[in-house]
Amino acid sequence: MPVSATVLVYGARSALNVSQSVPLLHSLRQQQQCQSLRNNDDALTATRVGSFRLIHTYAQIQDAIHGIIDLPSYIQEITQHLYFQRLKKVFQLGLLPLSVKPGANHTRFEHCIGTFKSAQDQLNALLRNSNYEYELPDWCRKSVEIAALLHDIGHGPFSHTWEHVCEGQFNHEKNSEACVDRVFSDARDNELVALRDDHNGRGVNLIKALILGDRSKLNYVMMQHAYIFDIVHNKVCGLDVDKWDYLRRDNHYLQVLSADEMDFDEVFLNARIAPDGQRIEYRYEDYHKIWLLYLARHRLHLEAYQLPKVLLCNDIFGEIVRRQQPHLLDVNAESDPEEWLRLNDERVLEQITNDTEAQYLRATERIEEANEGRLVRRRISGPGEDMNSNKVYAFYGNPSLRRDIFLQENQQQSTIIEKYFKLK
Known part of the structure; x- marks a missing residue:
């Protein structure tokens, strides 16, 4: 490591405010303490976490997936903003670490940093692999990297679970727009001000459009560089750096899939810019690796994200919040920015801890499968459904190198999850 480098261990948690006597928060504290230990390294820490003093040209952060990640000063300023720091108290996998997989306690903070690095890696790969005559302007590159960094800044407590709690009335991507506006209204670094x-x-304007994956949100036309809309939120074929990071990160902590089953990095690292600059093209010989990506995603949904007990805990949690604290459903970064800053996993659990059914969120062993009782029913699309028609992908190279994909019957159709539980 260079002697001049400063390492900021952003993953460490600040002290919790809630009384140690609140039993529902016990599991959450344990998860956060483990997370803090996993990320904290006193020998490397040079600046107090949460400090707003920008005295370094760059910093480095140790990441579980990417290793050491360099953060220039303008990225440091964003990561030290209170809205971004809030993500340290938002679990990436919702209630999963409290209910079923205690080791999978990574946060949206870590995923956003990792997605920033993944965007850098793909941009570098595109430059390396392409013979494209138009160089991406520096302000565009910075916008792509910052969009990757901020793409999930608008997530509610327990990530996607909050959208379930709000019954579809909350959209984390739309909420991210308001968060981006706040981050930039507070900006001091010259790069951000520009x-x-x-x-x-x-x-x-470009950062917000990239987060939404919507070119129509631009106030101008991206003539030669429309391909950048395939990087952060790819609405055309679904291959983007968000998926690239969260699949690797989630599986690292869940340990569901082998290295061979996760062998799809080359999809992104071998990609190039299409000759007309409108799309990202993938190699024909990596076609089967695209399939591996969607198969991995399907397996994680089946074996982790949508385990029946997790789904029931989501239902119980949503019912409690709507019953005990319905005003929280209306909190967002645009209408109440200060209240939004305080809305995190810890605070919501604190406010619902006295509900009679909250006990099942802290003692999930009291939730048992049964022949009747509480029904959990969900549809999980098959990987053959998720991997869209060949027409949405742009390929380059030798078509004869493309491997055919032979789908098993259960990979072409949805899986129906249907389980009954009783609460002891």
Whole structure:
């Protein structure tokens, strides 16, 4: 490591505010303490976590997936913003670490940092693999990297679980737009100020459009560089750096899939810019690795994300919040920015801990499968459904090198999850 480098261990948790006597928060504290130990390294820490003093040109962070990640000063400023720091108290996998998989206690903070690095890796690969005549302007590259960093800044407590709690009335991507506006309104670094103010704020406009994956949100036309919309939130074929990071990160902690089953990095590292600059093209010989990616995603849904007990805990949690604290459902970064800052996993659990059914969230062994009782029913799409028609992918190279994919019957159709549980 260079002598001049400063290492900021952003993953460490700050002290919790809630009384140790609150039993529902006990499991959450244990998860956060484990997370803090996993990320904290006193020998490397040079700046207090949460400090807003920007005295370093760059910093480095040790990440479980990417190793050491360099953070330039303008990225440091974003990661030290209170809205971004809030993500340390939002579990990536919702209630899963409290209910079934205690080791999978990583946070949206870590995933966002990792997605930033994944965007850098793909941009570098595109530059390396392409013979494209138009160089991506520096402000565009920074916008892509920042969009990757901030793509999940609008997530509610327990991540996607909160959208279930709000019964579809909350959208974390739309909420991220308001969070991005707040981060940039507070910006001091010259690089961030330029993205906000130069050319009628074209940088911030691009960042928000990239997060939404919606070119129509731009106030201008991306003539030669429309391909960047395939990087952060790819609405055309679904291959983006968000998936690339969360599949690797989630499986690292869940340990569901082998290295061979996760062998799809080359999909992104071998990609290139299409000759017209409108799309990202993938190699024909990596076609089967695209299939591996969607198969991995399906397996994680079946064996972790949508385990029946997890789904029941989500239902119980949602019912309690709607019953005990319905006002929380209306909190977002646009309407109540200060209240939004305080809305995290810990605070919501604190506010519902006295509900009679909250006991099942802290003692899931009291939830047992049965022949009747509480029904959990979900549909999980098959990987053959998730991997869209060949027409949405752009390929390059030798078509004869493409391997055919032979789908088993259960991979072409949805899996129906249907279980009964009793609460002891």
